[in-house]
Amino acid sequence: MKRGWFLPITATLGFAFLYLPIMSLVVFSFNENRLVTVWSGFSLKWYQALFDDPQMLEAAWLSLQIAGISASIALVLGTLCAVALTRFRRFKGRTLLAGMVSAPLVMPDVITGLSLLLLFVAMEAMLGWPAGRGTLTVILAHSTLCMAYITVVIRSRLSDLDKSLEEAAMDLGATPVRVFFDITLPIIAPALVSGWLLGFTLSLDDLVIASFVSGPGSSTLPMVIFSKIRLGVSPDVNALATIIIGVVALGVIAASVVGYGAQRTSRPRRG
Amino acid sequence: MSLANTASRDLPPWRVLLRRLNIFGFTGRSFVILAPAAWLTLFFLIPLAVVFKISLSEAAIARPPYLPMLTFGEDGSVQLSLHLSNYLFLLSDSLYIDAYLNSIKVAAISTLFALLIGYPMAYAIARASDRWRNILLMLVILPFWSSFLLRVYAWIGFMKGNGVINNVLMSLGIIHTPIVMLQTDFAVYVGIVYTYLPFMILPLYTNLVKLDQSLLEASADLGARPFRTFLSITLPLSMPGVVAGSLLVFIPALGEYVIPALLGAPDTLMIGRVLWDEFFSNRDWPVASAVAIAMLIVVVVPIMLLQRAQSAVIEET
Numbered sequence: 251m252k253r254g255w256f257l258p259i260t261a262t263l264g265f266a267f268l269y270l271p272i273m274s275l276v277v278f279s280f281n282e283n284r285l286v287t288v289w290s291g292f293s294l295k296w297y298q299a300l301f302d303d304p305q306m307l308e309a310a311w312l313s314l315q316i317a318g319i320s321a322s323i324a325l326v327l328g329t330l331c332a333v334a335l336t337r338f339r340r341f342k343g344r345t346l347l348a349g350m351v352s353a354p355l356v357m358p359d360v361i362t363g364l365s366l367l368l369l370f371v372a373m374e375a376m377l378g379w380p381a382g383r384g385t386l387t388v389i390l391a392h393s394t395l396c397m398a399y400i401t402v403v404i405r406s407r408l409s410d411l412d413k414s415l416e417e418a419a420m421d422l423g424a425t426p427v428r429v430f431f432d433i434t435l436p437i438i439a440p441a442l443v444s445g446w447l448l449g450f451t452l453s454l455d456d457l458v459i460a461s462f463v464s465g466p467g468s469s470t471l472p473m474v475i476f477s478k479i480r481l482g483v484s485p486d487v488n489a490l491a492t493i494i495i496g497v498v499a500l501g502v503i504a505a506s507v508v509g510y511g512a513q514r515t516s517r518p519r520r521g
Numbered sequence: 522m523s524l525a526n527t528a529s530r531d532l533p534p535w536r537v538l539l540r541r542l543n544i545f546g547f548t549g550r551s552f553v554i555l556a557p558a559a560w561l562t563l564f565f566l567i568p569l570a571v572v573f574k575i576s577l578s579e580a581a582i583a584r585p586p587y588l589p590m591l592t593f594g595e596d597g598s599v600q601l602s603l604h605l606s607n608y609l610f611l612l613s614d615s616l617y618i619d620a621y622l623n624s625i626k627v628a629a630i631s632t633l634f635a636l637l638i639g640y641p642m643a644y645a646i647a648r649a650s651d652r653w654r655n656i657l658l659m660l661v662i663l664p665f666w667s668s669f670l671l672r673v674y675a676w677i678g679f680m681k682g683n684g685v686i687n688n689v690l691m692s693l694g695i696i697h698t699p700i701v702m703l704q705t706d707f708a709v710y711v712g713i714v715y716t717y718l719p720f721m722i723l724p725l726y727t728n729l730v731k732l733d734q735s736l737l738e739a740s741a742d743l744g745a746r747p748f749r750t751f752l753s754i755t756l757p758l759s760m761p762g763v764v765a766g767s768l769l770v771f772i773p774a775l776g777e778y779v780i781p782a783l784l785g786a787p788d789t790l791m792i793g794r795v796l797w798d799e800f801f802s803n804r805d806w807p808v809a810s811a812v813a814i815a816m817l818i819v820v821v822v823p824i825m826l827l828q829r830a831q832s833a834v835i836e837e838t
Contacts, residue, residue: 254747261645261657264638268664268718271675274685278678288683331557341554350561356824358776360793361813364800365568368810372571394564397557427549455669458778462800472670479674479783483681491671498667506659 272495279488296489303486306474313454313471316385320392321400321449325442327393328400328449333430335401336408354398363462366391370463383465391463392456396449403448407441408434444505569817576810577603587807607811617812620790621819627706627781627791628774631713632721635770636763638714639721643762644755646722647729658726665719673712673783680708680784708784709791713774720769728762729755761830768827775820792816 282293300306331351335344354362370380370387380386411434419429435442457472464470478484578587611617646657664672679685680702687699702708732755740750756763778793785791796816800809 257641257645257648260638260641264642264718265657265660267638267715268660271679271715272664272667272672274679275671275675288688327557327560330553331561334554334557338550338554343554343558347554347558347561350565351557352828353824354565356772356820356827358773358793358816358820360776360778360796361572361816364796364809364813365572366564368571368575368806369564369568390564394560397560401557451666457670458797472668475670475674476779479670479677483674483678487671487674488678491668491674494671495667499663502659502663502666506655 275488276492276495279485279492281485284485296485297493300486300489300493306471306486306490309469309471309474312385312468316388316392316470317450317453320389320396320453321446323389323393324396324400324449325446328397328445329404329442331397331401332404332408333434336405351398351401354395355402359456359458360462362395363391363459366394366459367462383463384468385464387463387465388460388468388470391459392453395456395459396452399452400445400449403445404438404441407438411437447501572810572813575807576607576814577605578807579604579606580805580807586804604807607807608815610808611811611815616790617795617815620792620795621815623790624775624792625819627709627713628771628777631710631717631774632767632771634710635714635718635721636767639718639766640725640763642718643722643725644729646726647732661719661722661726669716670779672716673780676708676712676715676784677703680711703784704786706785706789709781709789712780712784713770713777716780717770717773720773721766724765724769725759725762728759728765732758764830765827768823768830772820772823772827775823776816792819 278289279296280292280294281289282295283290331347334341335348335351338344366387367383370383370390373379374381380390415433415437416429419433420426424432455472456470457476460470461473461476464473475487475490479487575587580587642661646654646661649657677684681687682699682701682703684703686702687696690696691699736754736758737750740754741747745753776793777791778797781789781791781794782797792812793816796809796812799805799812
């Protein structure tokens, strides 16, 4: 096909649309001026201000902990769910389980947040647990959300998997549990890693659900950022954004380099 | 006999435990199913039932701020009180209906723009050389991994009165007074399209990359112009991608709270924002629950369409 001018130009404009705002955020994080968009010289003082802000640091540490724990709980539950849905052909309530696990993917955050808060309030009234709202309730809520995403990732990996390896192990007398830990798990390990990272990012990014289910003294990082930027632009938020974008960019580039390497080494074997 | 003995002695304790449990018909298999099923029932299904229940109860100044549905009289009688008043209230106040209609309008327009921007991008990526394709795909996915809140925040600095866009246009002499962009519907559209563009591009790309090039060559050989080929071959064949991408933008846009709250005008009515305000500002839990249930009804139709589109894609491959 003849290469026209239309596609390259629209694609370039599209990528400019995606990246110009992020780039301006990064550039102005090094601006000396308090007015974020008026350049008056290079400075690192907003990074200094960021690291001197105890509220921000506390919230960041809390968010990282919540994200790590939620992603880990969700990884275990999501793997079990994916195994049940791909390896057990028929069981009672299969459709219900499949529906329940994919519904949180498309459920509006405000509904998920409100419904979980009302559940926690009702549970506290009836059972006395969880006592009050705080870190624990945010972890429970985020685990449920992340589980839905992680199940999708692992489920698609499991259904792509060559079943003859598992069958061979089974024929040689290994129990299903042994087959899972010795054969299946090592093969799907990359999917487990990317699933966990996805869950970690989702939890770290969530504002709406956390706002509903967290309590006093357990403000997550997005909640602190949100209350700050509702009041207007603030240069130390730019600095924080630059750090996050830097970490993510490095991570994604590293992952794609590793993934590319793995692809290259695995190709000859498959062929 | 001795063989069985050594076998059970060598078993790790957890296996012994599993064997004991087996006697009760509790197998490893049922654990694999029951653990996620129990979790989802408790933290997904029951919460929705609780929302429905509270949407039928009466608001009160209490903790929690609603009256119980079942009251037990001293003579042992049980009184069940169901209130449809919250739903009637939603219907009687035009604020809620306007918010609904406006959410659907905003979501539909944003989806259209995301499609118009995303389609050529997805097509360009699908047509790019192997090397470029991977880089471009990574560039599409990268923003998704960084903070959503901060990407919306970036637009505040970009669009405000003395923001980047106005500064550039004014220094070029194109405009003399700053354009008001922030706190308008325009800003909400930009924010939604910007945030959900990757969701549009990825399914379209997956679809377009499988497009059989020989069909396009055949069409060109038969004398069709590129635009004609696009309309009669490429577009119809990519419809599953168009539907999946559009729904993936439309559904989250319907319930969006953060984008209208940060970029929209204070009176930009969207249903997610109404629910939020009803809960956090008015502290009216029953009305907030009724809004949630009504919102679910609006969202369910596109969700079912999405699931049909996805199962069609799965069958196709």
